[in-house]
Amino acid sequence: MIxxxxxxxxxxxxxxxxNVVTIITISLSILIVSSLALFFVNAGNYMGSWQKGIRxxxxxxxxxxxxxxxxxxxxxxxxxxxxxxxxISKQEAMKKISEQMKQQSSLFEDLKENPLxxxxxxxxxxxxxxxxxxxxxxxxIESIPEIDSVEYGKKWIGRFVKVFELFRLTGYAMSGIFxxxxxxxxxxTIRLVIYSRSEEIEIMRLVGxxxxxxxxxxxxxxxxxxxxxxxLGLASLFVVFMLISSNIKFGLxxxxxxxxxxxxxxxxxxxxxxxxxxxxxxxxxxxxxxxx
Amino acid sequence: xxxxxxxxxxxxxxxxxxxxxxxxxLIDINLDIxxxxxxxxxxxxxxxxSTLLKLLYLGESVSEGQILVEGMxxxxxxxxxxxxxxxxxxxxxxxxxLIPTKTVFDNIALVLEAMGKKRQFIQKKVNSVLRTVGMExxxxxLPQSLSGGEQQKIAVxxxxxxxxxxxxxxxxxxxxxxxxxxxxxxxxxxxHARGGTLIIATHDKELIRKTGNRVIHLKSGRQIKQ
Numbered sequence: 001m002i003x004x005x006x007x008x009x010x011x012x013x014x015x016x017x018x019n020v021v022t023i024i025t026i027s028l029s030i031l032i033v034s035s036l037a038l039f040f041v042n043a044g045n046y047m048g049s050w051q052k053g054i055r056x057x058x059x060x061x062x063x064x065x066x067x068x069x070x071x072x073x074x075x076x077x078x079x080x081x082x083x084x085x086x087x088i089s090k091q092e093a094m095k096k097i098s099e100q101m102k103q104q105s106s107l108f109e110d111l112k113e114n115p116l117x118x119x120x121x122x123x124x125x126x127x128x129x130x131x132x133x134x135x136x137x138x139x140x141i142e143s144i145p146e147i148d149s150v151e152y153g154k155k156w157i158g159r160f161v162k163v164f165e166l167f168r169l170t171g172y173a174m175s176g177i178f179x180x181x182x183x184x185x186x187x188x189t190i191r192l193v194i195y196s197r198s199e200e201i202e203i204m205r206l207v208g209x210x211x212x213x214x215x216x217x218x219x220x221x222x223x224x225x226x227x228x229x230x231x232l233g234l235a236s237l238f239v240v241f242m243l244i245s246s247n248i249k250f251g252l253x254x255x256x257x258x259x260x261x262x263x264x265x266x267x268x269x270x271x272x273x274x275x276x277x278x279x280x281x282x283x284x285x286x287x288x289x290x291x292x
Numbered sequence: 293x294x295x296x297x298x299x300x301x302x303x304x305x306x307x308x309x310x311x312x313x314x315x316x317x318l319i320d321i322n323l324d325i326x327x328x329x330x331x332x333x334x335x336x337x338x339x340x341x342s343t344l345l346k347l348l349y350l351g352e353s354v355s356e357g358q359i360l361v362e363g364m365x366x367x368x369x370x371x372x373x374x375x376x377x378x379x380x381x382x383x384x385x386x387x388x389x390l391i392p393t394k395t396v397f398d399n400i401a402l403v404l405e406a407m408g409k410k411r412q413f414i415q416k417k418v419n420s421v422l423r424t425v426g427m428e429x430x431x432x433x434l435p436q437s438l439s440g441g442e443q444q445k446i447a448v449x450x451x452x453x454x455x456x457x458x459x460x461x462x463x464x465x466x467x468x469x470x471x472x473x474x475x476x477x478x479x480x481x482x483x484h485a486r487g488g489t490l491i492i493a494t495h496d497k498e499l500i501r502k503t504g505n506r507v508i509h510l511k512s513g514r515q516i517k518q
Binding site (some may be wrong): 200203 | 351375403407
């Protein structure tokens with residue numbers, strides 16, 4: 001095996017230019033595929049955290065007595081899947097909105113009376129409440145006569161999930177296409193190497209070399225090309241990621257947008273796929289050549 | 293009926309024909325070569341000498357007829373066993389067929405590597421055959437830096453390195469000066485003297501006259517006399 005490995009490394013060094021081109025091309029494919037993976041991993045994390053933070057806002061009809069408000073709160077609290085209920089008085093709501101819109105404070109100065117309604121913030125138990133369950137809970141709350149209207153963000157999250165799923169499918173398709181492209185690029189490079197060494201291969205066969213003796217160094221070469229291409233692609237993505245994430249930290253509040261790099265496990269899977277592409281490329285070329 | 297277990301013959305050919313499209317390269321060749329025989333195949337250019345040698349190591353396959361090599365029927369041999377057949381032969385090609393990107397040492401070592409020999413053995417054996425052909429100092433040279441005679445010596449060294457049962461030599465002295473030709477011939481004679489079977493395709497009449505061994509004469513693909 002050491003002999004085969006040495007022969008593979010020697011072949012890579014002899015056909016340096018072809019091998020460098022192949023490694024760069026594989027690394028570009030891996031860069032694109034791993035960028036998609038990075039996007040989906042982070043988008044998936046956000047989806048999860050957003051879903052955990054879903055709440056229903058129930059607006060109350062104006063001028064309800066305090067005792068009635070307590071009754072309604074208890075009633076809502078009694079519904080299944082409700083974790084907690086917070087009462088937000090219209091004064092508190094105005095205070096909050098004024099704080100959030102400090103620069104437009106003049107807008108609030110001219111108001112003669114507070115136009116905001118009293119409201120309940122209803123938090124949901126469990127993070128994986130389905131759209132249907134959420135809708136049912138909202139309907140139950142809305143059916144309480146003192147409740148004027150309810151609002152929840154599930155509708156747009158539902159739409160976002162659909163778009164995200166579409167992106168994910170597109171990502172899988174693109175990853176597949178780039179994988180196939182990498183396989184054919186490696187296959188073509190190996191084919192060029194094989195043709196440039198066809199005389200040598202022919203001589204090896206004539207002196208009694210088996211097909212596996214001839215093939216093994218090429219397979220090792222393909223695996224090395226795949227591994228180097230994969231590592232280079234991921235390293236490039238990491239550099240781009242560091243540049244972008246440091247800019248984001250300066251430009252935005254870190255709580256708002258925190259992105260993280262691919263896990264070690266995911267990176268290893270990508271490199272393994274890249275090596276598989278390298279091996280497969282060799283397999284295709286050698287099978288065609290040695291059949292003759 | 294072919295007797296695949298005939299122990300006295302090392303190679304047997306039965307009504308062998310070889311066609312390239314409509315061109316007949318060999319016609320009805322029947323040949324029995326004994327162990328440790330020294331045989332010449334002669335005839336003018338295009339007579340089929342090289343084709344006959346190629347059929348023996350499956351460089352080409354027969355169009356008709358059968359060939360036995362040490363009991364192996366070449367018509368029935370599986371693709372996987374072809375390398376095993378080829379290891380029975382040491383082949384000296386007319387154009388040497390040395391790998392231009394490999395050093396003299398690596399060209400010879402390749403045969404032993406393909407046989408799965410250990411590194412230490414390969415080192416020892418290659419040095420030994422290089423000494424035999426007087427090329428031990430050029431072990432690190434690339435083939436194109438060698439003269440025709442030197443390349444032929446390396447080709448002979450490679451042919452004997454794997455300790456084959458049979459050597460097939462296609463015009464081994466064809467393009468060499470008389471001194472180099474004599475040296476190569478002596479090397480081949482030495483292989484025969486140690487018990488090997490030697491088959492030389494040549495039209496060098498001087499070489500044939502020197503030995504007095506059996507000669508197969510081919511003309512336009514036909515075997516005209518023995």
